[in-house]
Amino acid sequence: MRAGELMDMFGQGQGQSHGQNVGNPERAISAATGGLLALKGLRRGGLSGVLMALAGAALVKRGVTGHCAIKQRIQDGKGLGLGKGIDNLTGFGKRHEAKPSDYFKHGIHVEEAVTVQAPAGQVYTFWRDFNNLAKFMKHVKSVEVLDEKKSHWVVEGPAGKNVEWDAEIINEEEGKLISWKSLPGAEVDNTGTVQFREAPAGRGTEVRVTMEYLPPAGKLGLAIAKVFGKTPGAEVRDDLRRLRQIIETGEVPTTEGQPRGPGTRGRVQTAVVDRATKIMGTTDEVKGNQSARFGRDAGQDREDPVTEESSKRQGSEEQEQDDQNAGHKGSANAPSNSNSSRSASKSDTTSTQGGAE
Amino acid sequence: MKALCWNGPKDMRVEEVPDPKILNPRDAIIRVTSTTICGSDLHLYDGFIPTMMAGDILGHEFMGEVVEVGSGVQNLKEGDRVIVPFCISCGGCYYCKRALFSLCDNTNPHADWVEKLYGFSTAGLFGYSHMFGGYAGGQAEYVRVPMADIGPLKIPNGLSDEQVLFLTDIFPTGWMAAENCHVQPGDTVAVWGAGPVGQFAIRSAFLQGAERVIAIDRVGDRLMLAATASGAETLHLDDVDIYEALRDMTGGRGPDACIDAVGMEAHGFGAMGVYDKVKQSMMLESDRPHVLRQMIHCCRKGGTLSVPGVYSGLIDKFPYGAAFGKGLTLKGGQTHVQRYLPDLLQMVIDGKVDPSFVITHHLSLDDGPEAYDMFLHKRESCMKIVLSPGKEKQLGAKAERAQAVRS
Numbered sequence: 001m002r003a004g005e006l007m008d009m010f011g012q013g014q015g016q017s018h019g020q021n022v023g024n025p026e027r028a029i030s031a032a033t034g035g036l037l038a039l040k041g042l043r044r045g046g047l048s049g050v051l052m053a054l055a056g057a058a059l060v061k062r063g064v065t066g067h068c069a070i071k072q073r074i075q076d077g078k079g080l081g082l083g084k085g086i087d088n089l090t091g092f093g094k095r096h097e098a099k100p101s102d103y104f105k106h107g108i109h110v111e112e113a114v115t116v117q118a119p120a121g122q123v124y125t126f127w128r129d130f131n132n133l134a135k136f137m138k139h140v141k142s143v144e145v146l147d148e149k150k151s152h153w154v155v156e157g158p159a160g161k162n163v164e165w166d167a168e169i170i171n172e173e174e175g176k177l178i179s180w181k182s183l184p185g186a187e188v189d190n191t192g193t194v195q196f197r198e199a200p201a202g203r204g205t206e207v208r209v210t211m212e213y214l215p216p217a218g219k220l221g222l223a224i225a226k227v228f229g230k231t232p233g234a235e236v237r238d239d240l241r242r243l244r245q246i247i248e249t250g251e252v253p254t255t256e257g258q259p260r261g262p263g264t265r266g267r268v269q270t271a272v273v274d275r276a277t278k279i280m281g282t283t284d285e286v287k288g289n290q291s292a293r294f295g296r297d298a299g300q301d302r303e304d305p306v307t308e309e310s311s312k313r314q315g316s317e318e319q320e321q322d323d324q325n326a327g328h329k330g331s332a333n334a335p336s337n338s339n340s341s342r343s344a345s346k347s348d349t350t351s352t353q354g355g356a357e
Numbered sequence: 358m359k360a361l362c363w364n365g366p367k368d369m370r371v372e373e374v375p376d377p378k379i380l381n382p383r384d385a386i387i388r389v390t391s392t393t394i395c396g397s398d399l400h401l402y403d404g405f406i407p408t409m410m411a412g413d414i415l416g417h418e419f420m421g422e423v424v425e426v427g428s429g430v431q432n433l434k435e436g437d438r439v440i441v442p443f444c445i446s447c448g449g450c451y452y453c454k455r456a457l458f459s460l461c462d463n464t465n466p467h468a469d470w471v472e473k474l475y476g477f478s479t480a481g482l483f484g485y486s487h488m489f490g491g492y493a494g495g496q497a498e499y500v501r502v503p504m505a506d507i508g509p510l511k512i513p514n515g516l517s518d519e520q521v522l523f524l525t526d527i528f529p530t531g532w533m534a535a536e537n538c539h540v541q542p543g544d545t546v547a548v549w550g551a552g553p554v555g556q557f558a559i560r561s562a563f564l565q566g567a568e569r570v571i572a573i574d575r576v577g578d579r580l581m582l583a584a585t586a587s588g589a590e591t592l593h594l595d596d597v598d599i600y601e602a603l604r605d606m607t608g609g610r611g612p613d614a615c616i617d618a619v620g621m622e623a624h625g626f627g628a629m630g631v632y633d634k635v636k637q638s639m640m641l642e643s644d645r646p647h648v649l650r651q652m653i654h655c656c657r658k659g660g661t662l663s664v665p666g667v668y669s670g671l672i673d674k675f676p677y678g679a680a681f682g683k684g685l686t687l688k689g690g691q692t693h694v695q696r697y698l699p700d701l702l703q704m705v706i707d708g709k710v711d712p713s714f715v716i717t718h719h720l721s722l723d724d725g726p727e728a729y730d731m732f733l734h735k736r737e738s739c740m741k742i743v744l745s746p747g748k749e750k751q752l753g754a755k756a757e758r759a760q761a762v763r764s
Contacts, residue, residue, distance in 0.1 A: 244462065249464075251382055252381075253481060253503065255491045255493070258380065259360065259376065260362070261363075261372040261413070
């Protein structure tokens with residue numbers, strides 16, 4: 001990719017021209033640090049990993065374009081907006097309201113659907129009670145209902161920092177759909193609709209989420225994220241699967257906390273599945289992947305990306321071992337104030353305790 | 358508690374692990390009284406199923422006594438004696454509501470992995486790799502049973518563990534294999550593999566009205582059991598050309614239905630056998646499809662191929678042209694155990710079937726590692742091993758010393 005293209009991609013989403021205001025050595029450091037952060041975020045996977053990667057991408061942008069929004073703000077006499085935290089460091093700090101044309105030009109489009117065995121009215125009612133959303137939206141830490149239309153969202157963001165915004169319901173039809181948009185000042189502008197529709201002949205209710213959001217660091221960050229981690233679409237698909245599990249069974253399946261032998265080496269990693277996918281899903285690209293057969297080999301493969309889920313664990317006794325893994329420092333960020341239903345819904349993964357050798 | 362843990366290919370160990378506890382409202386904890394090693398466990402033992410982790414507790418055929426139930430389980434109580442189906446099913450999803458329990462939408466915590474591999478996820482299974490949920494299995498003193506209000510079946514007094522244990526998997530699996538053949542009066546069913554599932558497929562095909570059942574294997578003892586226990590005719594793989602023999606036995610028509618009770622680790626012959634073995638060991642194909650190929654060739658036109666044997670991924674040189682040209686029906690899938698349990702239990706109660714006829718060994722859970730090895734190599738005519746957690750160790754030097762001291 002030529003540098004010009006790179007800069008074009010980074011230039012998206014800001015709606016203003018930037019002059020160079022960062023010196024060359026600083027640009028190089030910024031770009032390198034950003035690259036590392038991006039890689040780390042991508043290894044971590046999941047939405048928080050994606051956001052971390054986006055933060056890194058913003059630093060890369062700073063290096064490549066030679067423009068720093070923070071310096072610009074200082075130069076413009078606007079100040080840093082103390083208390084805004086990580087956002088200013090990562091380019092999240094824009095404070096204008098996203099217009100439809102912004103979404104059209106620069107937005108990331110996500111559309112996912114799941115069919116749930118329950119009447120549309122029931123699924124709608126469950127969703128419309130926003131207190132339920134954190135039960136199945138994995139990265140959403142809380143949704144506080146402010147009034148009939150407005151709510152405040154706290155979502156797990158990069159490097160353990162939260163991303164927050166206020167949202168407003170802009171359209172709703174009981175039992176059929178809910179549309180929302182984020183309000184001015186959102187750290188990640190987003191808008192979307194969830195629809196509830198009866199599937200044919202008693203097949204349940206189709207729940208379809210259509211949403212757009214503006215990635216803080218433009219589309220390049222997302223392009224990198226798609227190559228290495230879960231796409232936002234896959235994250236929404238996982239969330240909708242949990243919605244179905246909760247409505248159909250009343251719980252989210254888990255193995256976290258079950259016994260296992262002391263012979264555990266490392267942990268189950270999505271990399272093993274990726275390799276298995278190569279082996280079992282396609283016929284090419286499989287040479288040299290024999291080790292995928294054996295969990296033992298996979299466990300020793302410590303350089304591989306760690307599952308997003310394992311970083312959500314709340315137990316602390318394994319932390320030291322975990323920290324041997326790059327990109328795993330987010331482990332201690334599990335919410336400490338989660339209620340019981342939350343923690344049940346959040347612990348949907350394999351136990352990975354103990355005994356790393 | 359003690360549990361039988363997978364530590365790598367051909368490396369099973371009895372290890373001390375924490376007791377399981379209730380993790381979700383619909384969980385129950387079962388004290389295991391009897392468990393067995395399934396033929397499909399050998400695929401894990403050999404290391405042919407991906408996403409295994411050292412420390413995983415195996416075992417998906419087990420029964421025992423309920424010792425604890427979660428707040429969401431109303432139909433079980435402490436002290437109930439139950440058998441537990443190997444597939445974990447929620448009872449509320451599209452598939453469970455249609456009695457397709459092994460296709461349950463909601464019980465695999467790693468559903469996204471299976472979606473990558475298969476397009477859509479199937480049910481979580483006990484002790485069968487992390488891809489299928491990563492649930493700790495029942496080759497242990499205690500086991501946690503999720504969705505305990507749907508799976509476990511209470512066993513009436515008067516029936517021994519040995520009589521009902523195989524309702525957890527191999528009896529329903531053999532039964533569903535025969536059911537998938539849609540046996541019609543006068544039909545001949547050929548069954549590849551006279552192991553435990555094959556034995557139940559043979560018995561079930563007769564119970565469902567087959568005129569003749571032909572068992573095919575390369576282990577004499579197993580063919581003998583198929584003949585004596587269920588009345589099957591037998592073909593030894595080493596003695597005859599299977600296609601010619603089946604054609605001849607059916608008056609030139611070929612069998613009406615064929616059952617593959619062998620699966621992904623079939624032993625092939627000649628150049629093709631070597632080809633598959635090499636490709637599988639290189640992970641260039643995950644499954645060795647000798648039986649499938651042979652069934653396509655041998656089955657009569659318009660017949661049915663039923664596949665209870667486990668396949669997990671890719672196969673190679675699959676003669677689909679022949680299957681297409683002959684208009685064959687192919688049916689497979691993990692068993693919807695819960696669907697068959699009431700009827701099959703009634704058959705056991707009525708004395709129509711005594712599933713214990715496949716048992717060759719009663720051992721202790723402590724004998725697990727040796728038992729896997731014996732089962733894999735079919736030593737001592739090994740067909741089906743029942744492991745009891747409470748029993749004293751039977752095999753190995755320690756047991757021999759204990760024996761010497763006693764005598």
